[in-house]
Amino acid sequence: MKERPVTLQRRLLLDILREAQGHLDARELYRRAVEKDPRISMATVYRNLHLFKELGLVDERRLNKVYCYYEIKRSTEHYHLVCQGCGRVIEFESPAVTKVIDEVKRNSDFDITRAVLYLEGYCRMCKEKVEN
Amino acid sequence: MKERPVTLQRRLLLDILREAQGHLDARELYRRAVEKDPRISMATVYRNLHLFKELGLVDERRLNKVYCYYEIKRSTEHYHLVCQGCGRVIEFESPAVTKVIDEVKRNSDFDITRAVLYLEGYCRMCKEKVEN
DNA sequence: TTAAGTGCAAAGGCTTTGCAGCATA
DNA sequence: TATGCTGCAAAGCCTTTGCACTTAA
Numbered sequence: 001m002k003e004r005p006v007t008l009q010r011r012l013l014l015d016i017l018r019e020a021q022g023h024l025d026a027r028e029l030y031r032r033a034v035e036k037d038p039r040i041s042m043a044t045v046y047r048n049l050h051l052f053k054e055l056g057l058v059d060e061r062r063l064n065k066v067y068c069y070y071e072i073k074r075s076t077e078h079y080h081l082v083c084q085g086c087g088r089v090i091e092f093e094s095p096a097v098t099k100v101i102d103e104v105k106r107n108s109d110f111d112i113t114r115a116v117l118y119l120e121g122y123c124r125m126c127k128e129k130v131e132n
Numbered sequence: 133m134k135e136r137p138v139t140l141q142r143r144l145l146l147d148i149l150r151e152a153q154g155h156l157d158a159r160e161l162y163r164r165a166v167e168k169d170p171r172i173s174m175a176t177v178y179r180n181l182h183l184f185k186e187l188g189l190v191d192e193r194r195l196n197k198v199y200c201y202y203e204i205k206r207s208t209e210h211y212h213l214v215c216q217g218c219g220r221v222i223e224f225e226s227p228a229v230t231k232v233i234d235e236v237k238r239n240s241d242f243d244i245t246r247a248v249l250y251l252e253g254y255c256r257m258c259k260e261k262v263e264n
Numbered sequence: 265t266t267a268a269g270t271g272c273a274a275a276g277g278c279t280t281t282g283c284a285g286c287a288t289a
Numbered sequence: 290t291a292t293g294c295t296g297c298a299a300a301g302c303c304t305t306t307g308c309a310c311t312t313a314a
Contacts (some may be wrong), residue, residue, distance in 0.1 A: 003293085005287075009294080041295070043280075043297080043298095046279060062196050094232050109259075110215070111253045112253035113252055121243045121245045135268085139270080158304080174303095180269095
């Protein structure tokens with residue numbers, strides 16, 4: 001494996017991602033990073049997000065938005081629920097997804113490496129707003 | 133409902149989408165449209181894709197790519213399998229997905245309007261290439 | 265006739281890249 | 290010291306928008 005220097009910027013970005021405990025987009029990650037290191041640049045954010053992804057440290061998710069969300073990879077697989085009203089993103093786990101994957105594996109010649117699932121809808125608050 | 137003139141461009145774009153029987157991105161849709169009408173512009177493609185989406189005629193899918201795929205809406209729900217080797221996109225249906233949705237509905241306060249699921253992996257051909 | 269759509273070109277928004285200087289190992 | 294990273298600014302891409310002209314109804 002190639003040597004990768006541990007720079008201050010990398011440490012900072014990973015710390016923020018870990019602290020965030022959830023999906024951040026590049027812009028938000030940058031915003032938080034600048035608070036601690038005003039000299040950090042957007043290019044560094046993007047370059048390191050790509051690196052982290054390559055190293056398997058973070059997951060990149062495109063929740064039907066223009067930009068991506070990034071989050072520290074965790075041991076348990078989880079999926080997302082996106083509220084179309086307020087944009088809130090909620091995570092959930094679902095053993096039933098495994099069944100879907102198995103079903104597809106049986107019926108196709110694909111080697112499945114990743115399942116991307118997200119559900120769109122309205123959370124309780126936004127649902128009520130729409131009804132009134 | 134608002135009056136919507138049926139323009140030549142709209143007819144052409146819908147025809148292409150219908151013929152395609154699957155996911156096209158804006159660029160490819162434009163490429164095919166230009167063959168029949170060299171004067172059509174990319175702006176028209178985008179404007180009409182938005183319109184079709186709004187009218188519920190097409191579905192917009194972001195299969196973890198920079199751009200979106202568009203496809204004519206069909207009666208049966210289906211999902212996508214994307215090969216990370218060659219980029220091929222294969223559609224599949226899965227009743228098991230319904231179970232996942234029901235599960236989430238029961239466990240959350242969300243009103244779910246749409247499920248986005250796609251699986252990534254390697255098709256048989258690409259799998260073999262990787263192994264050799 | 266007239267409201268709506270189209271083409272063109274320019275601008276937007278997110279992301280990538282070239283390059284010179286800087287930092288890690 | 291040498292390879293690799295950073296900041297900056299410019300460029301790339303996909304998508305949207307302003308405006309004058311054209312078209313469907």
